[in-house]
Amino acid sequence: MRRKPWLTALQGAVVPLLLLALWQAASSAGLANAKIMPSPVAVAVRWWAYLAPADPYDPAVGSYLTWIFSGELIHDAIGSLYRVVMGFLVGAVLALPLGLLMGASTKAFRWLNPLVEVLRPIPPIAYIPLSILWFGLGNPPAIFLISLGAFFPVLVNTIAGVRQVDGIYLRAARNLGAGPLTIFRRVMLPAATPYILSGVRIGIGTAFIVVIVSEMIAVNNGLGFRILEAREYFWSDKIIAGMFTIGLLGLAIDSGVTRINTHLLRWHRGLEH
Amino acid sequence: MADILIDHVHKRFPIPEGEVVALKDINLDIAQGEFVCLLGPSGCGKSTLLNAIAGFSNPTDGTITVGGKAVTGPGPDRGMVFQEYALFPWMTVAKNIRFGLEIKGMANDAADARVTELLDMLGMREFANRFPKDLSGGMRQRVAIARVLALDSPVLLMDEPFGALDALTRRSLQDELLKIWSRLGKTIVFVTHSIEEAIYLADRIIVLTYRPGTVKSDVRVEMARPRDAASPEFNALKRELSRLVTEEQQRHEAAERAGLTTD
Numbered sequence: 031m032r033r034k035p036w037l038t039a040l041q042g043a044v045v046p047l048l049l050l051a052l053w054q055a056a057s058s059a060g061l062a063n064a065k066i067m068p069s070p071v072a073v074a075v076r077w078w079a080y081l082a083p084a085d086p087y088d089p090a091v092g093s094y095l096t097w098i099f100s101g102e103l104i105h106d107a108i109g110s111l112y113r114v115v116m117g118f119l120v121g122a123v124l125a126l127p128l129g130l131l132m133g134a135s136t137k138a139f140r141w142l143n144p145l146v147e148v149l150r151p152i153p154p155i156a157y158i159p160l161s162i163l164w165f166g167l168g169n170p171p172a173i174f175l176i177s178l179g180a181f182f183p184v185l186v187n188t189i190a191g192v193r194q195v196d197g198i199y200l201r202a203a204r205n206l207g208a209g210p211l212t213i214f215r216r217v218m219l220p221a222a223t224p225y226i227l228s229g230v231r232i233g234i235g236t237a238f239i240v241v242i243v244s245e246m247i248a249v250n251n252g253l254g255f256r257i258l259e260a261r262e263y264f265w266s267d268k269i270i271a272g273m274f275t276i277g278l279l280g281l282a283i284d285s286g287v288t289r290i291n292t293h294l295l296r297w298h299r300g301l302e303h
Numbered sequence: 304m305a306d307i308l309i310d311h312v313h314k315r316f317p318i319p320e321g322e323v324v325a326l327k328d329i330n331l332d333i334a335q336g337e338f339v340c341l342l343g344p345s346g347c348g349k350s351t352l353l354n355a356i357a358g359f360s361n362p363t364d365g366t367i368t369v370g371g372k373a374v375t376g377p378g379p380d381r382g383m384v385f386q387e388y389a390l391f392p393w394m395t396v397a398k399n400i401r402f403g404l405e406i407k408g409m410a411n412d413a414a415d416a417r418v419t420e421l422l423d424m425l426g427m428r429e430f431a432n433r434f435p436k437d438l439s440g441g442m443r444q445r446v447a448i449a450r451v452l453a454l455d456s457p458v459l460l461m462d463e464p465f466g467a468l469d470a471l472t473r474r475s476l477q478d479e480l481l482k483i484w485s486r487l488g489k490t491i492v493f494v495t496h497s498i499e500e501a502i503y504l505a506d507r508i509i510v511l512t513y514r515p516g517t518v519k520s521d522v523r524v525e526m527a528r529p530r531d532a533a534s535p536e537f538n539a540l541k542r543e544l545s546r547l548v549t550e551e552q553q554r555h556e557a558a559e560r561a562g563l564t565t566d
Binding site: 198199201202203204205206207208209212216217220221223296297298299 | 387
């Protein structure tokens with residue numbers, strides 16, 4: 031018998047709700063300094079203020095829809111998301127062909143792998159000073175850093191994916207008369223997709239970490255910038271509201287990517303339920 | 304008329320301690336439309352010989368000619384069915400069967416018609432849009448057979464194709480294969496280590512020796528099909544082949560033990 035989904039959801043909510051209640055009780059009892067550890071209610075109120083439009087609705091300024099989405103949080107989230115997407119695309123678009131080449135050709139692998147191995151352990155964060163020197167402030171250095179964060183996971187997984195392709199598929203394809211190009215496009219590439227997509231998922235995860243860091247350093251909007259700004263004003267409730275938003279956005283991105291992967295890999299054994 | 308001509312074929316593999324002679328001076332002449340089983344214990348070189356005919360690995364010495372052309376590499380004139388099915392898991396059943404046709408450059412309509420015809424022939428029409436992971440082993444092997452039949456190659460090479468199937472599925476695929484064979488008149492080279500399977504299927508059974516692989520015996524099976532595994536004739540042949548194969552199996556085991564003690 032299958033478990034009812036709402037029951038599972040309800041069960042999952044018990045512990046967080048309990049913790050929230052405990053936190054609220056501690057705050058109400060005056061156990062915590064509200065300046066540095068605000069109550070959940072204060073955070074929720076602040077989150078709403080952060081989300082809601084700042085000005086009252088005025089038809090002269092724009093449509094109702096633009097007003098609804100005129101809140102600071104929405105702008106920050108869109109800014110962060112834009113950087114993640116752009117940075118990820120730049121990184122993945124460079125990593126994918128290179129990974130396919132390095133996976134398929136032993137020669138290319140021998141030439142390029144040492145360089146990859148030397149550069150890969152350098153965390154994208156370590157490129158911050160250089161990225162500011164090269165690109166100044168704003169989106170360019172952020173996108174540069176994010177693309178670095180996405181580049182290596184996609185690259186390494188693509189290489190591994192192509193290299194692990196089972197020889198039996200190549201033999202079957204050759205037996206059916208396939209030439210090298212057809213084998214690459216219709217056998218090696220699809221056979222490598224489970225690996226490539228897990229690289230994509232890790233790459234997007236890394237991109238999301240790097241976006242927050244880069245916004246704290248080089249950009250003056252976005253969720254990362256906002257929580258650092260809130261610290262300067264001692265708005266601890268806004269810091270936590272921002273962190274909560276970052277978590278939600280990360281969760282939304284990851285479940286979106288997982289959904290796409292599940293669809294693309296519907297033929298794959300590993301996803302059987 | 305000879306369809307497959309194996310002429311003084313040797314195959315040696317280098318190993319750290321020297322070399323393994325997998326095949327030694329194999330000479331065979333397989334007629335068009337003949338159903339030949341290569342029989343022997345593992346290590347006797349039967350798969351090596353099949354792979355050489357398929358063009359996956361060239362003989363060290365000697366030549367193999369199929370349909371008058373020397374074999375230099377794999378090609379769709381010699382369709383291969385593998386024990387592990389080797390279906391492309393990212394393609395549906397229909398797309399797997401279609402793959403070879405697309406490579407051939409067949410027009411869309413013609414390819415669709417051919418796929419449908421093959422699905423019907425193997426009774427798999429309702430599986431057209433399934434992925435291989437959703438099929439049983441028997442169904443997967445049917446798809447693999449349909450995939451090579453699509454190419455319309457005169458020669459079918461089968462490497463222990465039913466080895467991983469349960470006895471009942473195995474028998475029904477054997478019958479299906481015989482039906483296809485008698486209908487389409489293909490030349491079939493079928494590798495197996497099952498004596499009973501070889502007698503059930505083949506016109507001719509070639510028993511290979513354990514290293515070096517040579518032809519130990521070349522037996523014609525004259526029984527009418529469908530063959531009854533309980534008949535005295537069947538069992539007499541089974542006893543004889545069993546004796547030949549067991550000798551080679553014992554050599555195999557002795558060699559293995561010798562290999563272990565020298566380590």
